[in-house]
Amino acid sequence: MADSSPASFLTQANALLRKNLVFQKRNIWSNIRLITIPFFLCLLLLVVQMLFNTQFNDVHGQCGCKEKTCDLRYSTSEQAAFCAIPNPPQWTPMLQIPAPQYRVATTYPSHSSPATFLFTGNNQSLGKILMGNMYSDLSEFDGELANYVLGSSSFPAYTNYMDSAFISDIPIYNIQNECSPNSSFSILIHQSPIAFPKKVNCVQGLNLWRNSFSNVNNELFKGYRKGNPDEKINEFAAAFDFQNTNGNNLNVCVWYNSTYKNDTVVRPMALIRVPRLVNQASNAYLEFLKGSETKILFEYVKEMPKPETKLSLDIASLIGPLFFTWVILLLFPVILTTLVYEKQQRLRIMMKMQGLGDAPHWIVSYTYFLLISILYMLCFAIFGSVIGLNFFRLNDYSIQLVFFLICINLQISVAFLAAAMFSDVKTATVIAYIYVFGTGLLGIFLFQFFLEDPLFPRGWIIAMELYPGFSLYRGLYELSQSAFSGDYRGIDGMRWRDFENGMKEVTCIMLIEWLLLLVLAYYIDQITYSGKHPLFFLLKSSSKKKQHHFCQSQTSKVVIEMEKSDVCQEREKVEHHLLESTGDCAVLCNNLKKVYSGKDGNPQKLAVRGLSLALPQGECFGMLGPNGAGKTSFINMMTGIIKPSSGTAFVQGLDILTDMDRIYTTIGVCPQHDLLWEKLSGREHLLFYGRLKNLKGSVLTQAVEESLRSVNLFHGGIGDKQVGKYSGGMKRRLSVAISLIGSPKVVYMDEPSTGLDPASRKSLWDVVKRAKRKGAIILTTHSMEEAEILCDRIGIFVDGSLQCIGNPKELKSRYGGSYVLTMTTSEEHEKEVEQLVHNISMNAKKIYRTAGTQKFELPKQEVKIGEVFQAVEKAKTMFPVVAWGLADTTLEDVFIKVAQTS
Numbered sequence: 008m009a010d011s012s013p014a015s016f017l018t019q020a021n022a023l024l025r026k027n028l029v030f031q032k033r034n035i036w037s038n039i040r041l042i043t044i045p046f047f048l049c050l051l052l053l054v055v056q057m058l059f060n061t062q063f064n065d066v067h068g069q070c071g072c073k074e075k076t077c078d079l080r081y082s083t084s085e086q087a088a089f090c091a092i093p094n095p096p097q098w099t100p101m102l103q104i105p106a107p108q109y110r111v112a113t114t115y116p117s118h119s120s121p122a123t124f125l126f127t128g129n130n131q132s133l134g135k136i137l138m139g140n141m142y143s144d145l146s147e148f149d150g151e152l153a154n155y156v157l158g159s160s161s162f163p164a165y166t167n168y169m170d171s172a173f174i175s176d177i178p179i180y181n182i183q184n185e186c187s188p189n190s191s192f193s194i195l196i197h198q199s200p201i202a203f204p205k206k207v208n209c210v211q212g213l214n215l216w217r218n219s220f221s222n223v224n225n226e227l228f229k230g231y232r233k234g235n236p237d238e239k240i241n242e243f244a245a246a247f248d249f250q251n252t253n254g255n256n257l258n259v260c261v262w263y264n265s266t267y268k269n270d271t272v273v274r275p276m277a278l279i280r281v282p283r284l285v286n287q288a289s290n291a292y293l294e295f296l297k298g299s300e301t302k303i304l305f306e307y308v309k310e311m312p313k314p315e316t317k318l319s320l321d322i323a324s325l326i327g328p329l330f331f332t333w334v335i336l337l338l339f340p341v342i343l344t345t346l347v348y349e350k351q352q353r354l355r356i357m358m359k360m361q362g363l364g365d366a367p368h369w370i371v372s373y374t375y376f377l378l379i380s381i382l383y384m385l386c387f388a389i390f391g392s393v394i395g396l397n398f399f400r401l402n403d404y405s406i407q408l409v410f411f412l413i414c415i416n417l418q419i420s421v422a423f424l425a426a427a428m429f430s431d432v433k434t435a436t437v438i439a440y441i442y443v444f445g446t447g448l449l450g451i452f453l454f455q456f457f458l459e460d461p462l463f464p465r466g467w468i469i470a471m472e473l474y475p476g477f478s479l480y481r482g483l484y485e486l487s488q489s490a491f492s493g494d495y496r497g498i499d500g501m502r503w504r505d506f507e508n509g510m511k512e513v514t515c516i517m518l519i520e521w522l523l524l525l526v527l528a529y530y531i532d533q534i535t536y537s538g539k540h541p542l543f544f545l546l547k548s549s550s551k552k553k554q555h556h557f558c559q560s561q562t563s564k565v566v567i568e569m570e571k572s573d574v575c576q577e578r579e580k581v582e583h584h585l586l587e588s589t590g591d592c593a594v595l596c597n598n599l600k601k602v603y604s605g606k607d608g609n610p611q612k613l614a615v616r617g618l619s620l621a622l623p624q625g626e627c628f629g630m631l632g633p634n635g636a637g638k639t640s641f642i643n644m645m646t647g648i649i650k651p652s653s654g655t656a657f658v659q660g661l662d663i664l665t666d667m668d669r670i671y672t673t674i675g676v677c678p679q680h681d682l683l684w685e686k687l688s689g690r691e692h693l694l695f696y697g698r699l700k701n702l703k704g705s706v707l708t709q710a711v712e713e714s715l716r717s718v719n720l721f722h723g724g725i726g727d728k729q730v731g732k733y734s735g736g737m738k739r740r741l742s743v744a745i746s747l748i749g750s751p752k753v754v755y756m757d758e759p760s761t762g763l764d765p766a767s768r769k770s771l772w773d774v775v776k777r778a779k780r781k782g783a784i785i786l787t788t789h790s791m792e793e794a795e796i797l798c799d800r801i802g803i804f805v806d807g808s809l810q811c812i813g814n815p816k817e818l819k820s821r822y823g824g825s826y827v828l829t830m831t832t833s834e835e836h837e838k839e840v841e842q843l844v845h846n847i848s849m850n851a852k853k854i855y856r857t858a859g860t861q862k863f864e865l866p867k868q869e870v871k872i873g874e875v876f877q878a879v880e881k882a883k884t885m886f887p888v889v890a891w892g893l894a895d896t897t898l899e900d901v902f903i904k905v906a907q908t909s
């Protein structure tokens with residue numbers, strides 16, 4: 008026996024999940040294609056990387072080096088960017104002394120060559136020891152000039168220069184006290200000696216950016232200190248920062264030393280940005296150094312290949328953000344189109360009509376998409392790691408996990424929200440792919456160019472990140488940059504301690520957006536799809552109270568205009584039920600109206616004009632009516648697809664205005680158009696809807712088998728074929744079976760036999776007859792035969808209102824007070840036939856004539872059947888009669904009459 012209680016949340020969730028999994032299984036090839044996209048893109052990245060490596064990074068002259076060994080020392084400035092250093096040591100030496108031919112001072116023979124010190128800010132002890140050693144043994148430097156570097160948190164380096172004469176005066180505390188320990192590696196290059204001020208200050212917060220090298224040169228050589236014309240620039244220096252830089256750019260701090268009123272001061276002059284494609288010998292450096300008096304620095308820089316750098320460029324991390332954005336966003340169209348498909352095909356409403364609640368639908372759909380996304384991302388990350396992409400290998404896996412989880416959750420929320428705005432799969436697909444590819448490409452333009460520009464307002468960047476696609480891009484960009492610089496410096500990529508600034512900001516934005524958008528999507532779904540009041544969360548439902556109130560306010564206002572007595576009686580019956588609140592009716596409609604608003608200049612359409620109907624349990628009510636009479640509008644109101652304009656109805660005592668969710672657990676619906684999944688079989692449909700109706704185990708299996716048998720879908724394994732392969736009639740039969748599974752209390756069938764062959768129609772009728780015993784049925788049909796066989800009562804509906812109601816016999820006797828005589832002769836005898844009929848009945852009426860066949864209506868009170876037979880026998884002796892017949896009124900005659908006279 009079926010459990011008559013509504014299915015619990017878990018049962019519904021289980022049903023939906025199983026249906027989704029079967030659906031997914033059917034889509035296995037699409038899924039495999041989907042999963043291959045990240046594989047394909049990862050492979051593409053790998054190929055690009057390998058091509059780059061073989062074409063540019065490898066040794067043996069491929070980079071254009073003149074010697075057999077590819078090395079910076081043998082390359083021209085143009086080739087330098089692609090030349091590798093064989094076997095570079097892991098760490099930069101603290102002290103580098105250029106070979107004599109490269110020393111900066113060679114152009115200034117009067118000065119000895121400089122030395123360069125590189126200090127790490129986090130551990131300065133070694134630097135201090137070295138400096139201490141140096142100062143104590145200056146002879147080692149042979150009186151040469153020395154440079155040293157002090158770190159600062161906001162500037163790459165605090166650089167100064169001193170003459171040997173001042174060395175002993177260097178205050179070590181400048182390193183310790185005045186500068187943040189977070190300094191970076193720096194290299195100092197300078198041209199000429201300057202006097203060293205005893206105390207120098209860090210210059211945090213000073214905006215030193217210059218956007219082009221020509222600005223720097225102009226300022227350097229064409230008079231920088233306009234405000235102080237007396238100030239004379241003696242020399243300048245540049246410090247390169249390798250650590251406190253973002254992305255692909257390298258900060259270069261330019262310093263100058265000037266004399267003003269006999270005071271020599273050292274000041275930072277400009278902070279410029281150069282692309283950091285390879286290392287300190289990159290073209291951009293050279294550009295910076297060329298074309299001016301800085302030429303000498305070029306020589307020096309050439310001597311400064313940083314041994315810590317591997318020259319192999321991690322191209323994959325550089326173009327990764329674009330590829331990875333595409334890979335992740337590709338799930339978006341998949342989720343969106345699945346949701347919109349269910350909406351477009353009205354499968355969602357079908358599931359709802361069969362009892363699937365909003366909560367299980369949301370939770371299961373969300374979890375389902377989440378699981379698919381997690382699986383997809385896992386494949387992506389595992390494959391990326393296996394083929395050795397630094398993006399995955401170098402960044403902390405737990406950071407990736409958290410970031411990707413937030414990304415996919417946000418993506419699912421966005422898809423749910425977007426699904427509320429689309430009702431057509433094609434449009435949704437096009438827009439979704441524009442979003443995917445457009446976001447990736449726009450991301451490059453916006454972030455790659457603006458993110459690194461300190462002049463670009465931070466607020467704009469945050470505003471851009473509010474767009475979910477860009478926040479994803481930014482996060483991937485940060486991870487790629489970490490992987491890139493990790494690879495570049497031979498260290499790890501992003502670790503939790505580096506999880507700050509951009510990455511932290513973007514993760515927080517995505518997290519907050521995910522939660523907000525999820526709530527928003529649910530809210531919009533509730534008011535648009537479930538038709539709830541915009542303030543539904545504040546309103547309490549009290550259907551019982553409403554019902555009572557409704558009776559009092561509405562029944563007294565009912566105006567019955569020119570209604571037929573049977574229709575009036577039905578209305579009174581409804582009022583009686585409402586006043587008594589007996590609750591023994593399966594369906595009770597009270598003055599139900601539907602007005603469609605006029606569109607495109609058309610007037611509004613009154614589709615249902617105040618229908619009152621009381622349907623007892625176990626009755627099959629047939630609703631007949633010409634096309635456009637309003638039958639489907641009525642069923643749609645009863646099944647919650649559209650809202651009534653006024654009036655209401657009660658199903659099993661529950662109000663369709665407020666309790667539709669509970670009503671759904673008691674009804675079955677066979678809609679006018681089949682709402683089925685093409686990929687699922689008939690059996691799978693029935694299993695799904697059977698579970699929603701709380702059928703389980705062997706009862707479910709048995710019910711499904713019986714259903715398939717009853718609608719002739721069992722034999723030949725038809726029930727196990729995908730619905731996409733069914734004929735129109737098979738689909739129709741399946742829709743009927745779905746509406747009846749689980750023995751619902753009230754079943755709506757909108758033209759169930761449309762498109763069925765006679766045999767199928769007969770077996771369908773048997774099914775409906777059996778179902779009648781278990782609950783009430785409302786059926787619309789254009790087949791009078793069907794109505795007569797199945798329906799206990801019939802209502803003829805014309806232009807939105809009920810014209811008559813009663814059982815078929817009553818209607819026929821009420822509206823069919825005549826016999827129909829049909830006679831076929833040759834055309835020349837038509838007049839004689841007419842005369843014959845007039846002799847039988849003076850008031851006979853010709854209702855039809857064609858090619859010798861004529862039909863007459865004979866009033867029953869004027870005609871005796873025996874007389875008709877005698878008259879025909881007599882006529883046969885006078886002229887040939889091909890065929891003749893006398894029939895009582897059919898329901899069809901009644902229908903035509905009612906429809907014509909209304």
Ligand SMILES: Nc1ncnc2c1ncn2[C@@H]1O[C@H](COP(=O)(O)OP(=O)(O)OP(=O)(O)O)[C@@H](O)[C@H]1O
Pocket residue numbers: 603604612613614632633634635636637638639640641
């Ligand atoms: N969404 C709508 N907007 C405007 N008018 C509509 C809408 N739906 C139906 N109508 C109009 O309302 C009237 C009733 O339509 P309905 O589909 O309910 O009739 P029906 O009796 O079911 O017809 P059929 O037997 O052809 O299915 C028709 O004139 C139809 O054009």
